[in-house]
Amino acid sequence: MLQHQFQPSRSPFARLVGALVLLAGFAISLFFGFVLLLVILGALLILGLALYLRVWWIKRQMAGQPPPGPASPRGGVTLEGEYTREDREKR
DSSP: OOOOOOOOOOOOHHOOOOHHHHHHHHHHHHHHHHHHHHHHHHHHHHHHHHHHHHHHHHHHHHSSOOOOOOTTTTTOOOOOOOOOOOTTTTO
């Protein structure tokens, strides 16, 4: 098995550049993580607001309708009219 081991640089300039690159990478990843968190929270806020408005709209629509009574099992709609009954033997 081949193993590569890198010897740490003894040069102070190389160590400083390495530390700065590491710090910059950490700052960039922290920034993008924060942006991603804000995007997710914003999407959840929009979805929650849409759900709240939908429930509010349904409650508002239901408040204007009369409650279903015993004679109208289909939600309060009653049809009225006249009809005549024909015997099947006359046909």
